[in-house]
Amino acid sequence: MASRIGVGALSIGVLAERTRMSKSGLFAHFGSKEELQLAVLRESQARFAEVVLRPALRLPRGLGRLRAMVINWLDWTRAVNLPGGCVINAAALEFDDQPGPLRDEVKNSLLALRRTLAETVAKAVETGELRPDIDIEQFVFELNGIYQAAQQNRRLFSDPDADRRALAAFDRLVRDHAVIQQKE
Amino acid sequence: MASRIGVGALSIGVLAERTRMSKSGLFAHFGSKEELQLAVLRESQARFAEVVLRPALRLPRGLGRLRAMVINWLDWTRAVNLPGGCVINAAALEFDDQPGPLRDEVKNSLLALRRTLAETVAKAVETGELRPDIDIEQFVFELNGIYQAAQQNRRLFSDPDADRRALAAFDRLVRDHAVIQQKE
DNA sequence: GACACTAACGAACGATCGTTCTATAAAGTG
């Protein structure tokens, strides 16, 4: 439900119907609507870590791992059956100007993702695949842009080439920051 | 209001309060909540064309115009006093999986923007500044990614470098598709 | 077997939702 209509539009009444519980019975588990929304965000982040990050982190560090992470990221919502797209990403736009616990939760989730991405990029520098002088924050900034663009193309425009375009952009990003291969 | 809380969360009662009108008096102008939402989207698109596109289209065609368009785009919501960010962009994520007139309106608005961007890029090919073999759709795809990334950095993370990062990404995009300068 | 704890329930609360109906005053039109 949160994926389809957004965390902000969740309604305890409807949710109780779907789970075949009483409103009050369900409500008692959370104590307030906001706590329920927070629980949804936390659950979503946990699944993300499980489906996107963990498999990639088991690969050897370097560009291969980074690429796997991006690929997992691009359509992780399909793997985890979120038909309305990433809950947290949608919540980021919904709450980015509404201070409070929800905004904080979203912010922390996305910050954590950025840290993980930054570390993964840094390790591709260590392996000698990316140049040591690159601006890692800028690199992650552009990674995020690629993801957002892919999601809009896929979800709003039903573009079947969204992933291909995203990977093309990723490859260009990597190529521009790769260590230059010397010809013999 | 739509900028801050989203088109979907608009409420006729609250809106009537703010405008110091009666609910029914205000309601009569639209006939339904959905029509009101559509009116908001259309108004937003009109302002976008006025503030972002029109000034840029008065510049000579080519890379300069494209760059001006991107710069106007990046923080047009400030110029037009939308403290919660672009209404249509937020609505894109809100309605991308909810079929209906609202989704259609958003889709058409963003499609129109993409067409304008594509034409502007095409004209920078005509002027000989960009290579004639570039994939214009891919170029626009990446432009959109840069915008989305900048917005998230600015709005959610309060990053003062958002625009600088966006322009750096834009410059890299242009450099990779520019006509190669031959040394004499 | 007495007792505390937990999960779930139904009923009701006041508030707000979008919408409809009727009335009224002003403005435009012949």
Add this chain to the structure above:
DNA sequence: CACTTTATAGAACGATCGTTCGTTAGTGTC
């Protein structure tokens, strides 16, 4: 001037909102 049209208002509708309250059935614990 008579007439229609337009803008606004007030009151009320049923529905849904998040939340509170009191109760009941089940579970675990001493």
